Amino acid sequence: MDLKVIDHATCTFCGCVCDDIQLHADDERIHQAKKACVLGKAWFLNHTAERKYPDALIDGKEATVDEAIAAAAEHLYQADMPLVYGMSNTTCEAQRECVEMADHLGGLLDSHTSL
Amino acid sequence: MGGKVTCTLGEVKNRADFIVYWGGNPAECHPRHFTKYTLMQKSPFLPRGRKDRTMVLVDIRETKSAKASNIFLQVRPGKDFELITLLRAMIKDQPISEAQVAETGLTIEQLQDFVSRMKAAKYGVFFFGMGLSMTRGKHMNSAALLTLAAEMNAFTKFVAMPMRGHGNVTGADVIMRWQTGYPFGISFNRGYPRYNPGEFSTVDVLVRGDTDCAFIIGADPGATMPQPAIDHLAKVPTIVLDPHVTHTSKLARVHITTAPAGISAPGTAYRMDEIPLPLRPALKSPYPSDEEVVRRIKEALLEKPDWMGERPQMLQNQI
Incomplete structure (x- = not known):
């Protein structure tokens, strides 16, 4: 198994978003997160590449991503006042898609900031 | 920037000689904030690093961050807005009463010392956390602190920045x-x-x-x-x-x-x-x-x- 080193990795655990982390990883997991703080180390080392959870769940039953996407779109389409909420632990690219979706739905859009 | 009087952390690292954390606990929630940006770094403007900087912690209890601070001001819970309003009055030499000061849980000497240090600073920063923005008064507290930072610019360079929580x-x-x-x-x-x-x-x-x-x-x-x-x-x-x-x-x-x-x-x-x-x-x-x-x-x-x-x-x- 190859061990790769990633320099200047970015940690998104807290608002500091430190971008000087050195990660040592193989295909399965991250073994070392140099320069990261206690919180950052836990963040990097606790995530693995294994399939820990089912791809998707519909009403508590396992489903494929395609089925779940169709079900999600149907629920959102049927709603009179859908709400899009969260967007903290995700990328700006995904946030942009969320804004466009909320606009198209004519719904509500909100983040953690309002809590 | 949403109208805030603010700056980047790079400026804080290079220039800020007066750092105030208000209602936050960076020692435990943002562990690298001190070492990367606010306290430990040396720069051409602050060649002695930590020795050239003053840190004040304003919080309702003595957290781990208090150990890193030069001055700890223990404000009575829910009295942040009152304290900020008093400070806004004091920087402009407007009259305040003893009863108003007593309400915040601090003494007039502590407030006078804080005001003179703020005015003497070359570059001051307020970092405010959820202890300010999520308690009684909520966004009015943040607005008051941002106003105080803006008003301090009549005397010296002052900015404010929220200590944001998780990730993005x-x-x-x-x-x-x-x-x-x-x-x-x-x-x-x-x-x-x-x-x-x-x-x-x-x-x-x-x-x-x-x-x-x-x-x-x-x-x-x-x-x-x-x-x-x-x-x-x-x-x-x-x-x-x-x-x-x-x-x-x-x-x-x-x-x-x-x-x-x-x-x-x-x-x-x-x-x-x-x-x-x-x-x-x-x-x-x-x-x-x-x-x-x-x-x-x-x-x-x-x-x-x-x-x-x-x-x-x-x-x-x-x-």
């Missing part, structure tokens, strides 16, 4: 501001964005029962929100996108597992001073990214007949 919450503000003109609490139900926290903010919407479908991404309201809000999430169809099966996933109708951002999904995240940084994922995930899933849901929605008919404003023109 700053990015959410920035993206919403870019796309809609507002940072959060937005409704599109008239076909154009409207902003009204209290009416469109999620807790209020859920507690009132004003939504009939919730799409949750990168958040776990099932673990953090008040019970009436969670009860409403369980009642309506809820859709969750998360790398883990969360509390919210358990009460949701649809859960989709996604790749965790920064670990196995690429993209951009904003630092608390609104600097965008690229993510460098180390692992390959068996799951799709948030971006891909949201885009596919959006595309599935676009295939259905448009419920609104003529659209007055289309945001995607800006994208």
